[in-house]
Amino acid sequence: MLRVAIILGSTRPGRIGEAVARWVYKLAGERSDAEFELVDVRDFNFPLLDEPVPPSRGQYSKEHTKAWAAKIGGFDAFVFVAPEYNHGISGALKNALDFIYAEWNNKAAGFVSYGSAGGVRAVEQLRLVMAELQIADVRAQVMLSLFTDFEKFSVFKPAPHHEKSLNTMLDQVIAWGTALKTLR
Numbered sequence: 789m790l791r792v793a794i795i796l797g798s799t800r801p802g803r804i805g806e807a808v809a810r811w812v813y814k815l816a817g818e819r820s821d822a823e824f825e826l827v828d829v830r831d832f833n834f835p836l837l838d839e840p841v842p843p844s845r846g847q848y849s850k851e852h853t854k855a856w857a858a859k860i861g862g863f864d865a866f867v868f869v870a871p872e873y874n875h876g877i878s879g880a881l882k883n884a885l886d887f888i889y890a891e892w893n894n895k896a897a898g899f900v901s902y903g904s905a906g907g908v909r910a911v912e913q914l915r916l917v918m919a920e921l922q923i924a925d926v927r928a929q930v931m932l933s934l935f936t937d938f939e940k941f942s943v944f945k946p947a948p949h950h951e952k953s954l955n956t957m958l959d960q961v962i963a964w965g966t967a968l969k970t971l972r
């Protein structure tokens with residue numbers, strides 16, 4: 789069975805991303821074509837990147853890096869739950885992506901983003917990063933609006949049509965994740 793991590797990319801106290809990630813996890817759990825796990829970047833307590841050797845060389849020295857590598861290495865595909873900060877990726881998520889390398893390679897990913905413009909600018913940046921990490925990112929994306937999918941910009945109340953977008957994105961992630969298994 790394909791193993792898919794739903795990675796929560798906000799570490800902020802009071803983050804709304806947690807409700808989004810839980811919604812993704814709940815709906816994904818209704819599928820029978822993959823196994824899903826919620827992975828919270830905050831649980832790894834990362835400092836700013838403190839590995840002396842570039843992660844692409846695979847010489848991880850810190851316990852938090854080894855724990856992250858072991859966790860991410862166990863998945864075939866990823867769903868990134870991504871906030872938009874200053875029209876870009878959250879620093880916490882970029883830092884977590886930078887810590888390791890081989891564990892990302894030749895896997896698939898999709899995005900669930902949120903923000904005033906659906907978080908699309910953050911995801912456009914993330915797509916550039918995916919190429920360097922050798923992650924195949926799918927086209928379908930869930931774009932949640934702070935204005936219409938959250939009450940008072942904080943209580944998550946997604947419009948019903950997002951469920952269909954989520955499943956379309958997951959269909960693509962599972963298809964590409966399965967195809968890339970042969971390559972790995």
Ligand SMILES: Cc1cc2nc3c(=O)[nH]c(=O)nc-3n(C[C@H](O)[C@H](O)[C@H](O)COP(=O)(O)O)c2cc1C
Pocket residue numbers: 798799800802803804805806871872873874875876902903904905906907934
């Ligand atoms: C540092 C910072 C920068 C932000 N910049 C943007 C932005 O450029 N575009 C946007 O749509 N929302 C922006 N926001 C608003 C966030 O979308 C909103 O705070 C959201 O709750 C962040 O996700 P989180 O609560 O899961 O961390 C910003 C928020 C923060 C904290």
